[in-house]
Amino acid sequence: MSTIAELKELLAQPRQIFITTHHKPDADALGSSLGLAGYLRKKGHHVTVVTPSDYPDFLAWMPGNEGVVVYDPRRNDAQVRAIINEAEVLFCLDFSCLNRISELGEYVRAAAGTKVLVDHHQEPEDFAQLDFSNPKAAATAELIFEIIRDLGDQDLIDTGIGECLYAGIMTDTGSFRHPSTSRNVHLIIAELLSAGINLSDVHRRIYDSHSEERLRFLGFVLKDKLTVLREYNTAYIAITADELRQYHSKTGDTEGLVNFALSIEGIVFAAILIDRKQAIKISFRSVGGFSVSEFSRRHFSGGGHHNAAGGISHEPLDKTVTRFLELLPEYQSQLVAAPLAAAHPAA
Numbered sequence: 001m002s003t004i005a006e007l008k009e010l011l012a013q014p015r016q017i018f019i020t021t022h023h024k025p026d027a028d029a030l031g032s033s034l035g036l037a038g039y040l041r042k043k044g045h046h047v048t049v050v051t052p053s054d055y056p057d058f059l060a061w062m063p064g065n066e067g068v069v070v071y072d073p074r075r076n077d078a079q080v081r082a083i084i085n086e087a088e089v090l091f092c093l094d095f096s097c098l099n100r101i102s103e104l105g106e107y108v109r110a111a112a113g114t115k116v117l118v119d120h121h122q123e124p125e126d127f128a129q130l131d132f133s134n135p136k137a138a139a140t141a142e143l144i145f146e147i148i149r150d151l152g153d154q155d156l157i158d159t160g161i162g163e164c165l166y167a168g169i170m171t172d173t174g175s176f177r178h179p180s181t182s183r184n185v186h187l188i189i190a191e192l193l194s195a196g197i198n199l200s201d202v203h204r205r206i207y208d209s210h211s212e213e214r215l216r217f218l219g220f221v222l223k224d225k226l227t228v229l230r231e232y233n234t235a236y237i238a239i240t241a242d243e244l245r246q247y248h249s250k251t252g253d254t255e256g257l258v259n260f261a262l263s264i265e266g267i268v269f270a271a272i273l274i275d276r277k278q279a280i281k282i283s284f285r286s287v288g289g290f291s292v293s294e295f296s297r298r299h300f301s302g303g304g305h306h307n308a309a310g311g312i313s314h315e316p317l318d319k320t321v322t323r324f325l326e327l328l329p330e331y332q333s334q335l336v337a338a339p340l341a342a343a344h345p346a347a
Contacts, residue, residue, distance in 0.1 A: 028169070211250075
């Protein structure tokens, strides 16, 4: 773990700064990135935020969004490589391994600038010179707030920066219902309220801004695609590429669907498997003692948090579902005995 004094020295004079976050950024990824960017610009730094992919439209309200460079290897590869190579400081937010930023991973690895990791996932890769990784934190936005505060600059957190950070904390705590919602989280929210943030407005922009097609897609998924396996206390959803096309699914439309499966009474393990053409993207959730991070890391080249993790499969969707189902008997005793009182953070 690095010290604030080291970071303060690194940022003591204006720098060319690059900020990036994980593929398909969520509210914590983008909120922590734009919150940090807003703060660093106030300190006189030249900052560019680059995302390795697009992200949901319901995050576009965040201050600074208009300046985000969305990486597209066919369109702006040379531009993004130049930004990375010219950066004196490279902030890597809300991911623990460089493969989570796709092609940008190797560009960042080879960059000459000082790399700073700020993250809350388990087992971070050792690639950064400064590491502010803390898996006990509820969100990366929580860590960004603490960094700004510990640098002595909390007074620079204005309404815009505060709402970016609040969005990240709110979503990664499941609107403050996950076990990761600590006393520290509530104290930070109190400080953000002092900066003038509008809690209900942020919540509405993220959770109450769905298209009609997205709601019809949700109805279809819950009616026709949800499978419940009571003998394993497990529920899962598998969505084909054709079904995504049928409902004109956009980035962000599948976000949170796995939580509906987990919300069923008695279910302790939930998964959603989505055919994204290039690969099958998987999200796992659990309650209690069953570690989806370990499950995903062992079987689906993934990882994350104890109760919230992601994975990937390069087999077709039907074979991926079959492999998932074939694994469940191995874990049946754990799933049936899994206590409902979770002791680890989830996001």
